[in-house]
Amino acid sequence: MLLVHTLRKVTITCAMLAMTAPASHAIVINLVPTGIGNAIGVTGVNATAAPVGAVGGGTLDQAFQTAAWYWQSAILDNFTVTINYGWGDTGAANTLGFEQTQTYAGAPQRITQAGIVIKSQAGAAWFADPTPDSNSEYGPGVTTNFADAALCNTAANCVGIMSTGVVYSGSSIPNVQNNTDLLSVVIHEVGHALGLDVGYAAYTAESGDNDIDLTGPRAFAGANIFDLGAANAHLDDTQGNLVNALMQPAIGVNERRIPSAADILAVCQVSSFTNCSTSASIPEPDPAELLLTAAIGIFWLRRRLVRA
DSSP states (O other): OOOOEEEOOOOOBEEEEOOOSSSSSSSSEEEEEETTTOOOOOOOOBBOOOTOOBBSOOOOOHHHHHHHHHHHHOOOOSSSEEEEEEEEEETTTTTOOOEEEHHHHHHHHEEEEEEEEEEEEETTEEEEESTOOOOGGGGTTEEEEEOOOGSSSSOOOOOOOEEEEEEEOOOHHHHHTTTTHHHHHHHHHHHHHTOOOTTTTTHHHHHTSSEEEOOSSSSTTTHHHHHHHHOOOOOOTTTTTTOTTTTTEEESEEEEOOOOOOHHHHHHHTTTOOOOOOOOOOOOOOHHHHHHHHHHHHHHHHHHHHHO
C-alpha cells in the first residue's frame, strides 16, 4: 500500500552552508542550520535531534545543500535568500515539512528569509540518502509527465511541451521502498521559500483564480499552471497532468521528485524571476560542487559560533 503524506508549507529559512551558485549568475541560497533547542524561525518550533527512525546514513545538511543546488541551477537571476532550518515537531503526523516566511524585501518584493522545519516526531520514517547528488537508489528509471500547448490560452510564444513532473521510483532497496525520501521533501520546502508561500502577497495575487498565469520573458507565456489557491500554496495534482509535480501537496514512499519545468516556472512567475532554466530534467549535481559547498558551509558555521 502506498503511503501518502502531506507536505505542509509555510515559509523556509535554511541557513548553514552558503551554496556556491552553479552558474555565473544565479540565486544564492544561504543555508543556516539551527542548533538543538534553538528557534528555527517557524513559530513555536525549536530544533531537535534527528529522528531515531531515519535510515540511510545521510544528513539533513546534505539534503539542504543538494536542494539548494537544484534550485540555483534552475533560477539564474541575481538574488539572495537565507533559509534557517532544522529537525523539529511539525505538529501533525502527516506533515513532513513546514516552511514559514520571515522577511520580504525589494522591488519586486520577494522572500528574503524563511524558516523550514522537517518532521522529527514519532512516526518519522525517512530515507536520508548518503549520496543525494545521485538518484541511483531510486532506479530503474525516471518518469517524466508532460502537458502540451492545450494549457495555453493564447498562441503567442506558447509552443512545445512542458514537463510537469519528474519522478524516480521502483527501487528494490528495502530502506528506500519503505520510507519517504528526505531530499524530495527538502527540495519541496525550499520551493515554498522561493515563492509558493501562504501569506506572500505576490502569490496571493497570482493564485486568486486557482492558477498561475505565465507571462514573458519566461517560457510558455500564455500557459496556465493550476494550483490550489492562496490558502494552500501547492500545485493542483488533479489538473494539467501535475500528479507527479514536486510542488503538489503529497508524496509516497519509494519515490524521488525533482523540479520539473512546471515547478520552476510557477516559482519564477510568482517571484518575478525572469532567467529560468526549463529543462525537462535538471541534471544531477556535480559532487565536486557539493564538496566545495560543504567546505564553505563549515566556514559559515564556525563564523556563526564565534559571533554567538
